[in-house]
Amino acid sequence: MSCPRCEGGAPRTHEGPDGAAHPRGRRAPGGGATTAPAPVLRVLLVGTPNAGKSTLFNHLTGARQTTRNVPGTTVDLARGTWRPRTGAGTTTATPLALVDLPGTYSLTPVSPDEAVTVAEIDRAGAEPGTVTLLVANAAELHSALFLLGQVGARTERVVVALTMTDVATADGVTVDPRRLAARLGVPVVEVDPRTGRGTDGLVAAVRAVSEHPRPVPGLPGAAAPGTAPDDELDRIDALLGWADDVVESVGAHGSATRSRADRIDALLLDPWVGLPVFVVTLWALFQLATWVAAPIMGATEALVTGPVAGLVTWALDGVGLSGGWLEGLLVDGLVAGVGVVVAFAPLMALMFLAIGLLEDSGYVARVAVLADRLMRSVGLDGRVIMPLIVGFGCNLPALAATRTLPNARQRLLTGLLIPYASCPARLTVYVLLAGTFFPRHTGLVVLAMYVLSVALVLVGALVLRGTLFRDLTHEPLALVLPAYHVPRPVPLLVTTGRRVLAFLRGAGTIIVGVLVVVWLLLSVPVTPGHTFGEVPVHDSAYGRLTDQVAPVFSPAGYGDWRTTSALVTGFVAKEVAVGALAQAYAVDEPVGSSPGELGEQLRATLDETSGGHAPAAALAFMVFVLAYTPCLATVAEQQRMFGWRWTLGAVAIQLSVAWVLSVATFQLLRLVW
Structure with a gap:
């Protein structure tokens, strides 16, 4: 196959129509014709x-x-x-x-x-x-x-x-x-x-x-x-x-006796043994995503926002540029954004390693067989169970886990369902609201949120299988179980490193860009008496934006700029939603399980915005937090995997579903509260 770019003298190595890398040809001495590349x-x-x-x-x-x-x-x-x-x-x-x-x-x-x-x-x-x-x-x-x-x-x-x-x-x-x-x-x-x-x-x-x-x-x-x-x-x-x-x-015949793999499968594919083993495996994955990864993520982000930010400040001070808008842009915008992205790297690395171990060992295929009957009831097959379950630990590595699925349509369908799996970042919001409005039943309310999350995943699967994904065949799972392996550490580490770098390059660019825009909105004053970068939240462009958005949530009982600010900030990362509420109310974040002064301020706000039906508004707020877009990192990863068209469509559907469910929750519950 000829390549017009080669014939036209492409300046450097490029991809030809055959999908291969075409090296640049060398010009003969004296300016003659180029030598055709091998x-x-x-x-x-x-x-x-x-x-x-x-x-x-x-x-x-x-x-x-x-x-x-x-x-x-x-x-x-x-x-x-x-x-x-x-x-x-x-x-x-x-x-x-x-x-x-x-x-x-x-x-x-x-x-x-x-x-x-x-x-x-x-x-x-x-x-x-x-x-x-x-x-x-x-x-x-x-x-x-x-x-x-x-x-x-x-x-x-x-x-x-x-x-x-x-x-x-x-x-x-x-x-x-x-x-x-x-x-x-x-x-x-x-x-x-x-x-x-x-x-x-x-x-x-x-x-x-x-x-x-x-x-x-x-x-x-x-x-x-x-x-x-x-x-x-x-x-x-x-x-x-x-x-x-x-x-x-x-003469490639097997032994008449049962192989080692057959003996192990006799246990792992038996529901009485396989299901408990699966539960223990999931527990270990959740421990990685929460107890193990969380402190490492915090330390990583603190390293960037602490010493690295201090180094930037010191450098600016050395050239006489400290204390101005440039320092705010670099430290509070760019460096803070990089800190958020880098903080995800340990989590991604740990989850990629864990999923790679399970996949390379051959265990993921056994989980698919074990869960197939359950998933068939909602039009899926057993192979989607692992990514969906991982989503309850963190949506981001769950999207990466969809790469174990056999075809692009299944990966896309599962990737659209994963954001409805309630990750631990949402838990901070549940605990604050449930502890404030339902102190005697906090655990029960939080459990209800997770039950609703599972219901949204299952209903979403049924709806998507009946509409956009009707072309997916509904056939029994036909899967050749791979042999058991002891994963090799070097290839596993190389693959993990490559996946983490792909995330940092792809999703990281989007996250940093959006966080810089958020910093800019928070720094621009819209009322007299303030300077750029020295402005209360409500008097900034960001505060005015949340003022404009707040009426959208009035039918759900929480149409106030402070709660809206938490939702807008939570779109970036649910971990900072409670902090955004505390910043909007100018109070300290709650420590432990006690809502503290923030809970009192929030109760007063929802009493006013809901017309005296604050508990109903609180539940509606939690439903919205559960159902809308989990975080900007997830959006960026979806874009990298599925493209902008599917990602933007998914975000629009998530916001619409969250709003409808939230309004319905408030309008129904206010009749009894």
Whole structure:
């Protein structure tokens, strides 16, 4: 495929129409024509889920990778540059462009992800510069061979990377790669994606196949366009029979005795054992998100807003610029915003590590099977249970956990439901309001908020499945359980670091920008007698903004600028909503479980705004806090994962649902209070 940017003299390395990195050509001495760059070989990674495909991709590309949406879809494709090394440890002259395709069990697409995989493989069959590298799990060889049969019917440039041979051996299955290669007629290279063992042999195999394609012998004929369904079923049966013959001929049979994985599954898939283990696992995740991560987050933010902010102040003082608007912008705006973003990094790192451990060990797939019957009742399958449950610990890593789901539509649907999972940050608001207005029943009121949160997730799933996501198939969960592994620490840490950096770059930019705007609004006086940066909240542009928004909440019983200020600030982060209330009332934040003076001031305000129905208004306020957008960091992560269109639509729906539920709560309860 020609690249017009190469032909037009692109100034530097760029992405060509083949999705590969095109290096800049070199101009010949004397100003002559540029030397054509060496062609870049494109390699597609395809395989069944849990075969080690993405681990191999991460090892081969390192940090030289990007993630982009396929145009017209929400499907992400990871692309990277593979620079193979020679025996001397130096890189070869020509890199390879790798594309990590979504995992699939077959090339009969039933989801957008699988449709993208099929389209890319079909395209590879027509391009001499593209090789398909099929990652085959030796412990699930039959499934890999069925997929290979479908790939081989579309392209003759195929290399097999055989993984999980150690797991297969532990289960009594021995797969000889040389014998398998002789039977298949295509190169088979044994590799360990976690350590990189065997990856050097992939280079020669990929280059050889790109120059000399090799058809897979003995494959059933490919279906012609317009093939009748019965003929397609016959072809699938023939492919399954071919896979059986290959397994038989290479002697890759399992042991007659139960494997270690079978014995463990007999326990974990039994509800009487599996459910308690799952509950303990969730408890550990919540401990990470609250008791373990919270003090680290506080210390991290204090480091930025303390010594770092002091250093900025000292530097400004050294050049005679301290005490002015510039110091306020840098310290209270920019540095404070960076502090909020950096404070999330420990939480994200801990949760990414925990989820990565559960995923790499094979446990997440067992949870999906265990929870499938429950989730089917609301039109979902069991694989969404882990991200949703993690959301009750923190919405942010819960969004990241959706990457374990098999296709983009499921990830998007789950990502839209996660904000309704009540995270611990909302708990501070619940405790303040419940302790002020229901001191004898504080625990019961807080529990009711969490019950309502679960109800919103389930009802939201039913509504979305019946409207925007009708295309999601409602079929029984068909899942090949991966083998159990002991996760390798180095690849796990590398993946965790890459995900945290992606969050800091993507979501961090949005968070810092918005917090700088909030600082600016708080600093601009709108009444005489104040200077820029030295203004009470109500006399600032921010205070006037909340004044304008407050009437919107009058039907819910709390139409006051101070409560509105807490909601607007809470959009940035629910952790600071109580602090915003204290700042608006010019009182100290409550210590412990006692509402203190803030509770008294709040009671007086809601008595006035609700017409004497303060308890009803308090419950309506808590309902709004539960249902509206959890925090700016979550919005930024949704935007990074799903794009602005879905994110802004989700925020609009969350605000609308929260307002309707809040108004309905107040209007109904004021009849009895």
